[in-house]
Amino acid sequence: MDKAAHRMRLMPLNTDWSTTSLIDMGTTVGAYEAKTHFAQLLERAERGEVITISRHGVSVAQLGPVAAPSIQSARNAADEIRRLRQGVRLDGLSLIDLKNEGRR
Numbered sequence: 233m234d235k236a237a238h239r240m241r242l243m244p245l246n247t248d249w250s251t252t253s254l255i256d257m258g259t260t261v262g263a264y265e266a267k268t269h270f271a272q273l274l275e276r277a278e279r280g281e282v283i284t285i286s287r288h289g290v291s292v293a294q295l296g297p298v299a300a301p302s303i304q305s306a307r308n309a310a311d312e313i314r315r316l317r318q319g320v321r322l323d324g325l326s327l328i329d330l331k332n333e334g335r336r
Contacts, residue, residue: 266283282296283295
């Protein structure tokens with residue numbers, strides 16, 4: 233099957249994009265379609281779907297929901313900062329002196 237026939241099989245040339253749902257297209261879209269229908273793809277990502285974006289048939293990026301940080305990971309980060317602070321002293325230096333030192 234030549235490229236033109238393959239494209240026609242996937243999406244007819246006379247497609248009315250204003251009424252076409254990208255959900256029917258699967259989870260991989262071309263870069264041009266992703267740019268053209270970015271708002272719709274963002275809505276799908278908000279609903280939890282992961283969309284692969286391809287260029288010339290090669291997957292180059294994924295668009296999907298952002299994982300919310302867990303409370304436990306935030307607590308672990310705060311505990312690690314507290315642990316690292318143990319025993320650290322300025323030895324008579326002021327914060328202003330340190331700030332000015334960094335500006336030199």
